[in-house]
Amino acid sequence: MKKNLTKVMAMGMVLTMLGTATAFAEEATLISAAENTSIETIMAEAQAAAFISQSGKVVSVEASVTEGVSIVEIDNEQGGLRFAVSSNSIIVNREDGSYLTAADLTEGMEVAVVYDANGPMGMSMPPYLGNVTAVVANADAGFFTVGHFDEELTDMKNMLKLNIDENTMIQNLQGARIRLTAEDVKNQDALVFYGATTRSIPAQTTPSFVLLLTTAEVPTGKAEVETAEMVPLRETAEANGYKVKWQGKNKPILLEKEGVSLEITVGSDTYVMDGDMVMQASMPSELKNGVTFVSSEIFK
Incomplete structure (x- = not known):
């Protein structure tokens, strides 16, 4: 009984705090994140x-x-929220698709926060979440929604259909430097920013920005069986043509060569390429006996 009561209380907090944007095709009305939806809609979502x-x-x-x-x-308007951002959280700029860090989040900036629907939420005021999935900076233009989009790029409530074109920015949680297309959005969970919609059912829109929320699968074939190993950073970097620059105790180690840069933070399993692309390594870097070791795939 106590367990069920806890679930009810947690759902009640989710219902109190939830504020997503939804497009209602029947009325062709767009509701922004600042406006409340009906209790029936919130419960269904x-x-x-x-x-x-x-x-x-x-x-x-x-x-x-x-x-x-x-x-x-x-x-x-729902009372606010506190949450943690770590190396496992993606922070992306809606305006240009660049990947950011927590230091880029400034007071007064409008952000959209995405988190696991089944994740725990503290009962403090404002409520506290653990590590969130993603943060989108400069989220103050247009409207947004989170949903699962099928093979026809229609969300599971049949309320919004995406018409993705060459101007739609598509990013993922891995920060991979690859070009994603409409095919990559099919059958995926995604955070979508958009503007005007048609008066059809479902409403149709050309999104300006799409963030895929599903972790990419490991490719099959030879790459799947290759394993990474820990290698000494300076020795391996210099062997691959990089110059290594120590920037201070609390700053990332900088590697540079021919217009390419890597920023590696000891203890983190992510690294930054060319100043804004957050890349995922299979193992976190570590310091052993005064020598920094990193995952070997960083240099592949």
Whole structure:
């Protein structure tokens, strides 16, 4: 009984805090993240969705007691939200698709936050989440929704159909430097930013920005059986033509060669390419006996 009561309380908090944007095709009415939807709509989304989103203005960004983790607080009409951002969280700029860090989130900036619908939420005020899935910076233009889009790029509620064109920016949670297309959005969970819609059912729109929320599968074939190993950073980097620059105790190690740069933070399993592309390594870098070791696939 106690377990069921806890679930009911948690759902009640989700219903109180949820603020997603939805397009209602019957009335051709767009509702922004700042407006409340009906309790029936919220209940349906909370039960069916894999992810939930909220938007709001950044109130503060503070370093956590855990190294590499920042605590962000946002304010919105639902009472606000506090959440953690770590190396496993993707922060992306809606305006140009570049990948950011917690340091780029400034006070007053409008952001959209995406998190697991089944994740725990603290009962504090404002409520506290653990590590979120993604943060989209500069989320103050147009409307957005989170949903699962099928083979026809229609969401599971049959309310919104995407007509993706060459001007639609599509990014993923891996920060991979690849060009994604409409085919990559099919049968995926995604956060979608869009403008005007048609008066059809479902409403149709050409999205400006799409963030895929599903982790990419490991390719089959030879690449699948290749394993990474830990290699000494400086020795391996210099053997691959990089110049290694130590920038200070609390700053990433910088590697540069022929217009390519890598920023590697000790203890993190992500690294930054060319200043804005957050890439995922299979193992976190580490310091052993004064020597920094990194995952070998960084240099492949």
